[in-house]
Amino acid sequence: xxxxxxxxxxxxxxxxxxxxxxxxxxxxxxxxxxxxxxxxxxxxxxxxxxxxxxxxxxxxxxxxxxxxxxxxxxxxxxxxxxxxxxxxxxxxxxxxxxxxxxxxxxxxxxxxxxxxxxxxxxxxxxxxxxxxxxxxxxxxxxxxxxxxxxxxxxxxxxxxxxxxxxxxxxxxxxxxxxxxxxxxxxxxxxxxxxxxxxxxxxxxxxxxxxxxxxxxxxxxxxxxxxxxxxxxxx
Ligand SMILES: [Zn+2]
Numbered sequence: 001x002x003x004x005x006x007x008x009x010x011x012x013x014x015x016x017x018x019x020x021x022x023x024x025x026x027x028x029x030x031x032x033x034x035x036x037x038x039x040x041x042x043x044x045x046x047x048x049x050x051x052x053x054x055x056x057x058x059x060x061x062x063x064x065x066x067x068x069x070x071x072x073x074x075x076x077x078x079x080x081x082x083x084x085x086x087x088x089x090x091x092x093x094x095x096x097x098x099x100x101x102x103x104x105x106x107x108x109x110x111x112x113x114x115x116x117x118x119x120x121x122x123x124x125x126x127x128x129x130x131x132x133x134x135x136x137x138x139x140x141x142x143x144x145x146x147x148x149x150x151x152x153x154x155x156x157x158x159x160x161x162x163x164x165x166x167x168x169x170x171x172x173x174x175x176x177x178x179x180x181x182x183x184x185x186x187x188x189x190x191x192x193x194x195x196x197x198x199x200x201x202x203x204x205x206x207x208x209x210x211x212x213x214x215x216x217x218x219x220x221x222x223x224x225x226x227x228x229x230x231x232x233x234x
Contacts, residue, residue, distance in 0.1 A: 062163025144195025168215025
C-alpha cells in the first residue's frame with residue numbers, strides 16, 4: 001500500500017495502484033472514507049492510522065461496491081463496532097445487505113445496479129441525508145454510478161471525496177466516461193444521465209481538488225470538473 005498526503009487534513013491510501021481510501025483528520029481522530037477491496041486492507045489502514053497517531057472514529061461509505069466496502073467487517077472487528085461509527089445512507093442499506101437487494105425503487109431512473117455488491121455483515125449506525133455534516137465533511141448526494149452514491153466535501157480545504165462519481169485515472173472523468181485503460185467504473189455505472197447530472201450539481205460547490213476512489217488526487221477545482229463534464233457530453 002502506498003500513502004500520499006491529500007491536503008493538510010487527509011491522507012490517501014492506495015492499494016494495487018488503483019484502489020483508494022482516505023483517512024481524514026478531525027479533532028477526535030480519523031474519519032475513514034471507504035475501506036478498499038479486500039478484508040486484508042483493514043490491518044494496513046489501522047497501521048497507517050497508528051503511524052499518524054490518531055484513532056479511527058468512524059467509517060464513512062461513498063457507496064456499496066466491493067472495492068469500497070471490502071474491509072468494513074474486518075475493520076469493525078478490529079476497532080470495536082461499539083467504538084466506531086459506520087455511516088451510510090438509507091438508499092444504500094438494501095445494497096449493503098447480504099445478500100444484497102438490487103431492485104430499483106419507484107421513481108428511480110432506469111438501469112440495473114452493476115458491479116460487485118457483496119454486502120457487509122455490519123449494520124450502519126448512522127444514516128446521512130443530503131447536506132448533513134460528519135465532522136468537517138458535507139454530504140452531497142451524487143447518484144448515477146450507483147443509487148445511493150454520496151460524495152463528501154471537506155469544507156476546511158475544498159477537497160471533494162468523490163468516490164466513483166468521478167474517476168481520476170489518467171485525468172478527471174465522470175464515471176461513465178472512463179479512459180480505455182481503466183474502463184471498470186464506466187462498465188459498472190447504473191445510469192449515465194444521472195451520473196452526469198450529479199457531476200453538474202457539484203459545479204455549485206467550492207471544490208479545490210478531487211480525491212476519487214480511483215486515481216491520484218487531482219487539483220484544478222471547478223474548471224477541471226467543467227472539462228470532465230464537457231468530455232462526457234461531447
Ligand atoms: Zn463503484
